[in-house]
Amino acid sequence: MVVAGQAEGRLAAFLARWRDPLEDRLRAYAAPGADCPARLSEALTYALLAPGKRIRPMLVLMAAELCGADPTEALPAACAVEMIHTYSLVHDDLPAMDDDDLRRGRPTCHVVYGEANGILVGDALQAMAFQALSEDIPDGSVAARCVAALARAAGPSALVGGQFDDLSAESLPATMETLQAIHRRKTGALLTVSLELGGLVAGGTAEQLDSLRRYGAAIGLCFQITDDLLDATGSSEDVGKRTGKDTDKHKLTFANLIGIEASRDAARQWAGQACAALESFGERAGALVELAQFVLERDR
Amino acid sequence: MVVAGQAEGRLAAFLARWRDPLEDRLRAYAAPGADCPARLSEALTYALLAPGKRIRPMLVLMAAELCGADPTEALPAACAVEMIHTYSLVHDDLPAMDDDDLRRGRPTCHVVYGEANGILVGDALQAMAFQALSEDIPDGSVAARCVAALARAAGPSALVGGQFDDLSAESLPATMETLQAIHRRKTGALLTVSLELGGLVAGGTAEQLDSLRRYGAAIGLCFQITDDLLDATGSSEDVGKRTGKDTDKHKLTFANLIGIEASRDAARQWAGQACAALESFGERAGALVELAQFVLERDR
Numbered sequence: 001m002v003v004a005g006q007a008e009g010r011l012a013a014f015l016a017r018w019r020d021p022l023e024d025r026l027r028a029y030a031a032p033g034a035d036c037p038a039r040l041s042e043a044l045t046y047a048l049l050a051p052g053k054r055i056r057p058m059l060v061l062m063a064a065e066l067c068g069a070d071p072t073e074a075l076p077a078a079c080a081v082e083m084i085h086t087y088s089l090v091h092d093d094l095p096a097m098d099d100d101d102l103r104r105g106r107p108t109c110h111v112v113y114g115e116a117n118g119i120l121v122g123d124a125l126q127a128m129a130f131q132a133l134s135e136d137i138p139d140g141s142v143a144a145r146c147v148a149a150l151a152r153a154a155g156p157s158a159l160v161g162g163q164f165d166d167l168s169a170e171s172l173p174a175t176m177e178t179l180q181a182i183h184r185r186k187t188g189a190l191l192t193v194s195l196e197l198g199g200l201v202a203g204g205t206a207e208q209l210d211s212l213r214r215y216g217a218a219i220g221l222c223f224q225i226t227d228d229l230l231d232a233t234g235s236s237e238d239v240g241k242r243t244g245k246d247t248d249k250h251k252l253t254f255a256n257l258i259g260i261e262a263s264r265d266a267a268r269q270w271a272g273q274a275c276a277a278l279e280s281f282g283e284r285a286g287a288l289v290e291l292a293q294f295v296l297e298r299d300r
Numbered sequence: 301m302v303v304a305g306q307a308e309g310r311l312a313a314f315l316a317r318w319r320d321p322l323e324d325r326l327r328a329y330a331a332p333g334a335d336c337p338a339r340l341s342e343a344l345t346y347a348l349l350a351p352g353k354r355i356r357p358m359l360v361l362m363a364a365e366l367c368g369a370d371p372t373e374a375l376p377a378a379c380a381v382e383m384i385h386t387y388s389l390v391h392d393d394l395p396a397m398d399d400d401d402l403r404r405g406r407p408t409c410h411v412v413y414g415e416a417n418g419i420l421v422g423d424a425l426q427a428m429a430f431q432a433l434s435e436d437i438p439d440g441s442v443a444a445r446c447v448a449a450l451a452r453a454a455g456p457s458a459l460v461g462g463q464f465d466d467l468s469a470e471s472l473p474a475t476m477e478t479l480q481a482i483h484r485r486k487t488g489a490l491l492t493v494s495l496e497l498g499g500l501v502a503g504g505t506a507e508q509l510d511s512l513r514r515y516g517a518a519i520g521l522c523f524q525i526t527d528d529l530l531d532a533t534g535s536s537e538d539v540g541k542r543t544g545k546d547t548d549k550h551k552l553t554f555a556n557l558i559g560i561e562a563s564r565d566a567a568r569q570w571a572g573q574a575c576a577a578l579e580s581f582g583e584r585a586g587a588l589v590e591l592a593q594f595v596l597e598r599d600r
Contacts, residue, residue, distance in 0.1 A: 035457035035485060040464045044456060091423060096396075096415035115396035119419065120464050123391060123426065124456035130430045131451035140441025144434045147447050151431035156344060156424035157335035164340045164420050185335060 011290035018061050018071055022054060025075045026082060029128060043113045043121045044128075048086050050104040055223075055295070056194040057082045062287050063198025063212050076136035077146055077197040080129040084154050085190060087125035090118055092163065126154065137201060146197050153193035162186025169252045179252050180221065187227075188220030211277050215288065218274035223295050225267040228253040230300065232260065271296040311590035318361050318371055322354060325375045326382060329428060343413045343421045344428075348386050350404040355523075355595070356494040357382045362587050363498025363512050376436035377446055377497040380429040384454050385490060387425035390418055392463065426454070437501060446497050453493035462486025469552040479552055480521065487527075488520030511577050515588065518574035523595050525567040528553040530600065532560065571596040 030045040057078035064074035071078075093100040093108040094115060101111050110118030130147055137143035152158060162185030165172065172178045195212035198204075204212070232255040254263040274292040278285035330345040357378035364374035371378075393400040393408040394415060401411050410418030430447055437443035452458060462485030465472060472478045495512035504512070532555040554563040574592040578585035 032455065032457050036461050037456075037464050039468075040456050040461060087423075091419055094396075094416075094419065096394075096419060116394075116467055117464065119391055119394065119396060120460050120467075122423070123387075123454075124460040126423065126426050127451045127455035127460065130447055131455055134444045134447035134451060137444075140444035142440075144437075144440035144443040144447070147430055147434035147444070151427045151434060154423075155332065155427035155431055156337075156340050157332050160420050160424040160427065161336050161340060164337050164417065167416055167420075168339075 009290055010286040011294065014062060014065075014287045015058060018058065019054070021072065021075060022057055022061070022078060022082075023049065025079050029079050029083070029132060032128070039113075040117070040120065040124065043109060043117055044124060046112060047090050047109045047121050048083065048125065050086075050106060052082075052086075052104050053298075053300075054082065055291075056085050056190060059191065059194040059216070059288075059291070060198040060201075062291070063195040063204075064202045065198075066212075066281055066284055066288065067199050067202035067204035067208050069198075069202030074198050074201045076132045077201050078194075080132045080146075080150060081190065081194045081197060083125045083129035083132070084150065084159070087122040087129075088154075088159060088163070088190075090122040090125070094118055097163075097167070129154075142200060142203075146200050149193050149196050149200065153189040158185045158189035162189070172252070174252050174257065176257065179254065179257060182252070183221060183224040184217070187224045188217050191220040191223060192216030207280070211280055214277035215274045215292075218270045218277060219292055219295055222267050222270035222274060222292065225254045225263050225270070226295060226298055228255045229260065229263055229267070230298075231255070234299070267296055309590055310586040311594065314362060314365075314587045315358060318358065319354070321372070321375060322357055322361070322378060322382075323349065325379050329379055329383070329432060332428070339413075340417070340420065340424065343409060343417055344424060346412060347390050347409045347421050348383065348425065350386075350406060352382075352386075352404050353598075353600075354382065355591075356385050356490060359491065359494040359516070359588075359591070360498040360501075362591070363495040363504075364502045365498075366512075366581055366584055366588065367499050367502035367504035367508050369498075369502030374498050374501045376432045377501050378494075380432045380446075380450060381490065381494045381497060383425045383429035383432070384450065384459070387422040387429075388454075388459060388463070388490075390422040390425070394418055397463075397467070429454075442500060442503075446500050449493050449496050449500065453489040458485045458489035462489070472552070474552050474557065476557060479554065479557060482552070483521060483524040484517065487524045488517050491520040491523060492516030507580070511580055514577035515574045515592075518570045518577060519592055519595055522567050522570035522574060522592065525554045525563050525570070526595060526598055528555045529560065529563055529567070530598075531555070534599070567596055 026048050027045065030048045031041050060074050060078040060081055061071035065071050089103060090109045092098050093103055094110055101108050109121055113121065129150065133146045133150065134143050137146060154160070162182050165182050166186055169178070169182065192213050193216070195216040196209060199209045199212045231253070254266065258266070271292045275289045278288055326348050327345065330348045331341050360374050360378035360381055361371040365371050389403060390409045392398050393403055394410055401408050409421055413421065429450065433446045433450060434443050437446060454460070462482050465482050466486055469478070469482065492513050493516070495516040496509060499509045499512045531553070554566065558566070571592045575589045578588055
């Protein structure tokens with residue numbers, strides 16, 4: 001489920017306008033053709049079309065519009081980001097990783113399709129993301145810049161490195177620095193590159209891209225803090241995935257490290273910094289400003 | 301270990317010339333910088349620098365030279381192909397997949413670094429492959445074409461799709477058509493794209509790219525048949541990975557389907573077709589012709 005129902009004003013209008021085109025494009029990508037085994041395509045659809053907030057692809061589309069493009073041009077990049085996000089969820093949920101059986105309110109991919117196929121679904125989604133960027137962004141040099149940005153965000157110095165450290169966080173110093181370094185890579189990099197890709201597709205200026213990246217980094221930390229808070233305070237039924245697991249494990253989280261109230265304060269500060277980064281865009285940044293507010297106040 | 305010692309003539313000279321530059325570049329890619337956890341970089345090095353035949357990256361370099369380029373220009377693409385190949389081996393060896401504990405004569409990645417990290421090493425290598433192509437091929441539109449070709453070869457209609465069908469091959473009709481459809485995607489696509497990437501980096505003509513692809517498809521089937529034969533007839537010590545496993549499982553293989561002798565004949569025929577595809581290159585294709593012979597006669 002997209003967040004439309006829970007958001008207001010310009011954000012709600014944007015989400016309502018772009019939800020169906022995005023879902024349609026994702027559905028098309030999940031059926032890549034006759035050489036793809038039918039059951040694999042079914043599993044790709046199950047994973048990619050699962051009800052999700054679609055925050056990352058919507059960030060791509062909003063950033064593209066903010067830099068002057070028709071969001072339609074950014075749909076391949078939006079889908080690519082959602083593919084990377086979905087692959088990381090499918091792999092993170094595997095028994096050898098976080099071992100989760102509930103995701104987006106439904107059984108996780110490996111529970112439905114088996115563990116081997118869960119690994120393969122994630123692997124396929126990652127390749128599909130780079131295929132979408134390279135085949136469906138008409139300007140080759142823009143496509144190459146998008147691939148480079150997304151590959152860095154998905155690679156060992158970002159998404160994978162953050163997850164790697166998160167799995168062994170018990171052996172790292174339990175400090176705010178460690179925690180932010182994990183989340184900057186595990187969550188922040190993909191949110192940041194979502195905005196960057198939208199700007200790249202739209203031919204945004206270096207200054208615009210820099211503003212978008214700063215917004216992305218700030219909203220990424222805000223997002224992760226609220227994620228921790230939802231885990232600490234929400235029910236599985238409301239949140240759509242197993243909650244309370246981080247407290248169980250005495251895991252390094254914002255809530256465990258500085259407590260619930262200080263975490264809420266920090267989330268507010270990061271949301272404020274996110275909005276400040278967009279000041280040069282003026283009124284046109286309205287939807288992204290509202291999104292920062294939504295991330296701060298989200299209840300799932 | 302690269303095949304240099306086992307090959308002759310022009311192939312041996314090419315392999316001897318390019319082995320060290322290739323290994324050096326792979327080693328550099330396996331250490332992507334400070335944001336990559338040190339132990340992840342160690343695991344990437346373990347997987348990527350494991351003694352291997354390096355057939356795929358050498359195909360990239362040979363194809364580039366054949367189309368008139370300095371192979372140095374094709375090193376990023378050569379490394380990208382080896383990264384995709386290595387990631388697929390690391391994931392295929394996981395307990396949920398083929399559950400192998402020996403690869404390239406050493407314990408498999410997940411045996412040394414744990415199952416979760418084995419998954420992450422493969423995930424990182426895939427992203428790194430697309431990063432290498434997009435960042436290190438100077439011409440953006442050539443880079444985008446290379447990304448598109450490699451992503452297709454690695455995706456659900458090729459590498460992943462072939463592995464998906466291979467895992468459930470018992471439920472598919474045990475025919476030569478099924479078997480070739482699996483191997484065309486699981487093995488052939490990556491060998492074929494290796495040649496294609498070399499041609500693309502070198503700015504090869506459409507005719508040259510077509511010849512290279514036909515060579516790749518033929519050598520791919522030859523390679524898979526000899527792989528089956530090695531599994532059926534070789535010892536683990538000689539081959540460097542567990543053998544006899546396909547017979548154990550009554551798996552769909554060339555050896556199981558048409559027998560050892562008919563498989564040897566088929567391998568010879570495909571090697572011949574591979575060489576025929578390169579006729580328009582004349583004498584200059586000498587190293588690739590020798591490589592087809594090497595694949596046919598390889599004993600590991």
